[in-house]
Amino acid sequence: MKVMVIGGGGREHTIIKKLRESDKIEKLYALPGNGGIAADAECVNIGAKDLDGICNFAKENGIDFAVVAPDDPLVLGAVDRLEEIGVKCFGPRACAAEIEGSKVFSKNLMKKYGIPTATYEVFEDAAAALEYVKTCPIPVVVKADGLALGKGVIIAEKREDAVKAIHDIMEDKVFGASGNRIVIEEFLTGPEVSVLAFTDGTTLVPMVSSMDHKRALDDDKGLNTGGMGTIAPNPYYTADVADRCMKEIFIPTIEAMKAEGREFRGCLYFGLMITEAGPKVIEYNCRFGDPETQVVLPLLETDLFEIMQAVQSGTLANVDVKFSDGAACCVVLASNGYPQKYDTGFEMTIPEMESSVFVAGAKLDDAGVLRTSGGRVLGVTATAPTLAEAVEKAYADADTIKFDNKYCRRDIGKRALACGK
Numbered sequence: 001m002k003v004m005v006i007g008g009g010g011r012e013h014t015i016i017k018k019l020r021e022s023d024k025i026e027k028l029y030a031l032p033g034n035g036g037i038a039a040d041a042e043c044v045n046i047g048a049k050d051l052d053g054i055c056n057f058a059k060e061n062g063i064d065f066a067v068v069a070p071d072d073p074l075v076l077g078a079v080d081r082l083e084e085i086g087v088k089c090f091g092p093r094a095c096a097a098e099i100e101g102s103k104v105f106s107k108n109l110m111k112k113y114g115i116p117t118a119t120y121e122v123f124e125d126a127a128a129a130l131e132y133v134k135t136c137p138i139p140v141v142v143k144a145d146g147l148a149l150g151k152g153v154i155i156a157e158k159r160e161d162a163v164k165a166i167h168d169i170m171e172d173k174v175f176g177a178s179g180n181r182i183v184i185e186e187f188l189t190g191p192e193v194s195v196l197a198f199t200d201g202t203t204l205v206p207m208v209s210s211m212d213h214k215r216a217l218d219d220d221k222g223l224n225t226g227g228m229g230t231i232a233p234n235p236y237y238t239a240d241v242a243d244r245c246m247k248e249i250f251i252p253t254i255e256a257m258k259a260e261g262r263e264f265r266g267c268l269y270f271g272l273m274i275t276e277a278g279p280k281v282i283e284y285n286c287r288f289g290d291p292e293t294q295v296v297l298p299l300l301e302t303d304l305f306e307i308m309q310a311v312q313s314g315t316l317a318n319v320d321v322k323f324s325d326g327a328a329c330c331v332v333l334a335s336n337g338y339p340q341k342y343d344t345g346f347e348m349t350i351p352e353m354e355s356s357v358f359v360a361g362a363k364l365d366d367a368g369v370l371r372t373s374g375g376r377v378l379g380v381t382a383t384a385p386t387l388a389e390a391v392e393k394a395y396a397d398a399d400t401i402k403f404d405n406k407y408c409r410r411d412i413g414k415r416a417l418a419c420g421k
Contacts, residue, residue: 001024001025001026001027001064001065002025002026002027002029002061002062002063002064002065003019003025003027003028003029003063003064003065003066003067003305004028004029004030004031004044004054004057004058004063004065004066004067005019005028005029005030005031005033005041005066005067005069006031006048006054006066006067006068006069006070006073006078007030007031007048007068007069007070007073008030008031008032008033008034008037008043008048009034009070009290009360009361009376010290010291010293010294010332010358010359010360010376010378010379011069011070011288011289011290011291011293011294011358012030012033012037012069012070013034013036013037013040013358013359013360014293014294014297014298014356014358014381015067015069015288015293015297015304016028016030016037016040016041017040017356017358018297018298018300018304019067019304019305020040020041021303021304022303022304022305022306024303024305024306025305027042028040028041028042029041029042029043029044029057029061029063030042030043030044031043031044031046031047031048031053031054031057032044032045032046032047032048034359034360034361034362034363034373035359035362035363035364035370035371035373036357036358036359036360036362036370036378037359038364044057048070048072048073049072049073049076051073051076051077051078051081054066054073054078054081054082055081055082055085058082058085058087059085063087064087064088065087065088065089065090065305065308065309065312066078066079066082066087066088066089066090066091067089067090067091067308068082068089068090068091068287069091069287069288070287071097071100071101071147071285071286071287072147074091074092074094074097074100074101074266074286074287075094075097075098075100075101075147075286076094077093077094078091079091079092079093079094079097080093080094088309088312088313089312090265090266090267090308090311090312091265091266091267091286091287092264092265092266092268092286093265095261095262096257096262096263096264096265096266096286097286098262099257099262099264099268099284099286100147100269100283100284100285100286100287101146101147101286102145102146103143103144103145103146103183103283104122104145104181104183106283106284107120107122107183107185108122109253109256109257109260110281112256113252113253113255113256113259114252115248115249115252115253115256115281116248116249116277116278116279116280116281117185117280117281117282118141118185118186118187118188118280118282119185119186120183120184120185120186121183121184121185122181122182122183123170123181123182123183123184124180124181126166126167126170126171129166129170129182129184130163130166132184133156133159133162133163133166133184134159136162136184137186137187138156138157138158138159138162138187139155139156139157139187140156140162140184140185140186140187141153141154141155141156141183141184141185141186141187142154142156142162142165142166142169142182142183142184143182143183143184143185144169144175144178144179144182145178145179145180145181145182145183146175146177146178146179146180147178148175148178148179149226150224150226151175151224152169152175152178152179153224153283154168154169155187162184166182169182170182188273188275188280188282189273189275190273190274190275190276191234191236191273191274191419192211192212192271192272192273192274192282193209193210193211193234193236193237193241193272193273193274193279194209194210194211194212194230194234194269194270194271194272194289194292195207195209195210195237195245195250195269195270195272196210196267196268196269196270196288196289196292196293196296197250197267197268197269197270198267198307198311198316198321199254199264199265199266199267199268199311199316200265200310200311200312200313200314200315200316200317201254201257201258201263201264201265201314202254202258202314202316202317203316203317204246204250204251204254204268205316205319205321206242206245206246206250207296207300207323208232208233208295208296208299208323209232209233209234209237209242210230210231210232210233210234210289210292210295210296211230211231211232211234211236211415211416212227212229212230212289212291212292213227213228213229213230213409213411213412214227214228215228216228216338216339216409217409218409218410218411219411220415223339223340224339225334225338225339225375225376226290226291226339226375226376227289227290227291227292227332227376228332228334228376228408228409228412229291229329229330229331229332229379229408229409229412229413230291230292230294230295230329230330230412231295231327231328231329231330231387231390231391231412231413231416232292232295232296232299232327232328233327234416235387235416235419236274236419237274241274241279244278244279245270245272245279248278248279249270249272249279249281250270253268253270253281253284254268264286265311265312265314266286266287266311267286267287267288268284268285268286269284269285269286269287269288269289269292270284271283271284271285290360291330291332291358291376291379294330294356294358294379294381295328295329295330295381296328298328298356298381298383299323299324299326299327299328299383300321300322300323300324301322301323301324302319302320302321302322306319307319307321324383325385326383326384326385326386326390327383327384327385327386327387327389327390328381328382328383328384328390329381329382329387329390329391329393329394329412329413330358330379330380330381330394330412331379331380331381331394331395331398331408331409331412332360332376332377332378332379332408332409333376333377333378333379333380333398333401333403333406333407333408334375334376334377334406334407334408335361335372335374335375335376335377335405335406335407336405336406336407337405337407338375338376338407339375342375342405343405344361344371344372344373344374344405345371345372345373346371346372346403346404346405347369347370347371347403347404348362348370348371348372348377348378348401348402348403349401349402349403350370350378350401351400351401353380353397353400354382354393354397355380355381355382355393355394355397355398356380356381356382357378357379357380357381357401358378358379358380358381359377359378360374360376360377360378360379361373361374361375361376361377361378362374362377362378372403372405377403377406378401380394380397380398380401381394382394382397387413387416387417388417390413391412391413391417394412395410395412
C-alpha cells in the first residue's frame with residue numbers, strides 16, 4: 001500500500017520509522033517531512049495545513065492510507081477532506097478534533113459528563129476576566145481557547161501574572177484568534193502523567209504511560225518548551241491509577257464524544273494530574289504527543305500499521321496490542337537559546353549508534369549536508385530493560401552527536417528514578 005504521513009517533526013519521524021517495520025507498506029511519503037525524515041520516506045514539499053495540496057497529491061499518486069499527525073490539519077478537517085476523495089485515514093475528523101481545538105469545548109464536555117478535571121470559568125470579555133482574577137485563588141491557570149503551538153497555557157503564580165496573561169491573550173492577541181475566549185481554571189498539584197490511547201470510538205487501548213519534561217532548564221526551571229525529553233513508563237502511573245483512569249476518564253471520554261455525535265477515531269492523548277483526590281484531566285490532545293511518541297512507539301511490539309487500519313475500520317477489539325516490558329528515555333538535543341532566540345544552519349554529525357534518532361528541526365542543504373533548522377533539533381531514544389539503563393544509554397549516544405550550538409537538559413528521567421515507585 002501507498003501511505004503518506006502528514007507533518008514534519010520528531011513525532012512524524014518516529015511514526016514513519018515504526019511504519020517502515022510493516023510489510024504491508026510498499027511506499028511511504030512524508031508531507032512535508034524534514035531533512036532527517038528523508039532517509040526513511042520520500043519527502044514532498046507540501047505543508048501540513050495545505051489541505052488542497054495534500055488532497056491533490058493523494059489523488060495524483062494513488063495514496064491508499066493517510067496518517068494525519070499534527071493538530072492543525074486535524075482541526076482544519078484534513079481527515080474529512082481525504083475521506084471525501086476515498087483515502088482511508090488514521091486520525092479524527094474535525095468535529096472530534098475539537099476536543100483539542102477548543103479548551104472551552106473540552107472543559108464543558110468534562111463538566112457535562114462528570115469526567116474529573118479542575119474547576120474553571122470561561123470568559124469572552126477581558127474586563128470580566130480581569131475582575132475575576134482580583135479575588136480568585138492564586139496560583140491560577142489561564143488558557144487560550146484555541147490551538148497555540150502548545151504555548152497557550154500560563155500558570156500565574158501571582159495576580160499580576162494572571163492580569164498580564166489576560167492582556168496578552170485577549171487584548172494583544174499573542175495567539176491570534178485562539179485568544180478570543182479563555183479558560184481560567186484551578187491550579188492542580190501532583191505528578192503529571194501522559195497517556196496516549198488508540199481508539200476506534202468504541203474500543204480504547206492505552207499505550208505505555210510517559211513523563212514529559214517541559215521546562216527548558218534542569219530541575220524544571222526556565223521557560224516552557226515543546227518538550228526537552230521524555231521517559232516511559234511513568235512510575236507514578238500505578239496499576240491502581242490506571243484502573244481508575246480507565247473507569248473514570250478514558251471510557252467516559254470516548255462515550256461522551258460518541259453521545260455528542262463526535263465519535264473519536266485515532267490517537268487520543270490524556271494529559272493527567274495525579275492529585276490527592278485521584279487522577280484528573282489537565283488537557284486532551286487529538287493526536288500523538290511530541291515528544292511522548294518518541295518513547296512510546298519504540299516500546300510497541302505490534303505492527304503499528306495494523307493497529308492504524310483497525311482504528312480506521314472500527315475493528316480495534318480484534319487486534320492484540322502489545323508493548324515491551326522495558327523502559328525508554330528520549331533526550332532532546334536543541335539549539336541553545338530555545339525556546340526564545342537561537343541560531344541555526346549548523347552542520348550535524350550523527351554517528352552510528354544503538355539508540356534511535358528522531359529528527360525534528362533539520363534540513364538538507366544543496367550539497368546533501370544535514371543542518372539544524374529549528375529549536376528542537378532531534379531526539380535520541382534508547383530502550384533498555386530498566387529506566388536507569390535507558391537513561392544512561394540515551395545520554396551516552398546523545399553526547400556523540402555533534403553540531404554547534406547544541407544544548408540539552410542533563411536531568412531527563414531524574415525525577416522518575418527518584419520517586420521510589
